[in-house]
Amino acid sequence: MAAVNALIAKRMASEHAPRIPEVTAHLVEAGGKRLRPLLTLAAARMCGYEGADHVKLAATVEFIHTATLLHDDVVDESTQRRGRPTANLLWDNQSSVLVGDYLFARSFQLMVETGSLRVLDILANASAVIAEGEVLQLTAARSLATGQDIYMKVIRGKTAALFAAATEVGGIIAAAPEDQVTALREYGDALGIAFQIVDDLLDYGGVSATLGKNTGDDFRERKMSLPVILAVAQADAEERAFWTRVIEKGDQRDGDLEHAQALMQRHGALEATRAAALAEAARARDAIAAMPASDLGDALSDLADFVVSRVA
């Protein structure tokens, strides 16, 4: 990871436009979990890779992630990210859009350097799925007609597509056998979905529906996340009128978030959301279990448990 961080610092530089490293450093130095590059490194090593290109791919994946965060903050009009003011707030939307574009281009240069057309194909497809998922979220939000199928497409785009590509390219660069590449991809996909479902559940305070300073954002943004979808599916006429008012019309009043949580608990929507996350974590573990046993494989299996431990 030290080599990945050094490469990120080097490649985010721009001789002519100092705004670029300023904005990027703000986000990159805020830390974040660096989960995606770690997945690429782990997958490559698990498959016995001894070259240096996995570092480039890990940096590629982190650049794509950072670029999407910059654009997301503009789209969501966010003011906080990783506990710090967002770049669009500190500089402006323009800088966030353009620096995001720059990082995406830099990620593209890095992956070309690996010389693997298959890696390029995987990351190009992931990029398209990510952007499509974001647009889909934009149009699917605020509509009670949004169901679980759309939700799954949105979170694949938001999160799982890059997780899956991150692990898959690790296997590819190591020239792993096809069944292992497939297993790594499935692991990343399941881990990413579990990760996002957990996030969406915690936004309503988890199964205990505990309110806190990190809850309620999705409600205020009127997102059709899984807890809402499951509660809407069971709603009677009166409850449906409530969801129409707060989600579709955006007319939200004091106590509405608490009422939403109560409805979710009444219909077991929070429990069912948790069960969905656990099922994905189990799918991730099963995928890794199909790989030859190794310490890194055990660590990835533990990571799947860790991701859902926040709602366990």
Added chain:
Amino acid sequence: MAAVNALIAKRMASEHAPRIPEVTAHLVEAGGKRLRPLLTLAAARMCGYEGADHVKLAATVEFIHTATLLHDDVVDESTQRRGRPTANLLWDNQSSVLVGDYLFARSFQLMVETGSLRVLDILANASAVIAEGEVLQLTAARSLATGQDIYMKVIRGKTAALFAAATEVGGIIAAAPEDQVTALREYGDALGIAFQIVDDLLDYGGVSATLGKNTGDDFRERKMSLPVILAVAQADAEERAFWTRVIEKGDQRDGDLEHAQALMQRHGALEATRAAALAEAARARDAIAAMPASDLGDALSDLADFVVSRVA
């Protein structure tokens, strides 16, 4: 070009997010000159290419261009593009940012399909130069310290990098000899620079400084384009105070645009800008003259003259 248009229509589709083709069609169907894909097709044919991948590359180049237009309109807060309301106005900034990202990802998929790592390398580099130029423009605008060196970097990013890549990849895909690939790249670079300088000159009404409905945008946006840079370089103390007020402070009043034009004419800044455009057009013609003679070569040479004919 019919094949390129068909491919663009096919690849801009998205099964799940109908907002994507809506936004893209709005821009693509508005027409525009389709100059960049034409350059790719012409370059490939000039070099005797008989395959079909040049169509993919032409569509790639147009997708990259369309993506940058969508993001530019958000950055510039524009309301009109190609004589129609912009996408950010018709839909929202979010859609423009995300659909731009989607088109960029689709362009990336298309170029991967050609299987040429060299093509990928060229277009990855062009993408980075484009984004860097846009960020540079953001920070260089509104500062009288911006000189010709920065201006050239900005317009290479804004325009010439994609023109140069468009012609270069045409040569690459045709497996043309290195000296021809170099000549094609130089042609695109010079044509792009000429094109942008002409645009910047016309924004001040050309050498005759004629006011019209298409003049004054750069002045209002306080851009450091070549006519301003050349006039500022010759400014006395009083004139410098004027430029500081209108460009750096943004305090613009009735009659300021006319005064700016008068200063440009007094110092020959409009004439010098025109001369710079003509010199670039000549460089473009010279580059093509180094290629084996052909009808397409003659057409590209004429195109260089045509681009500057608006200020001739």
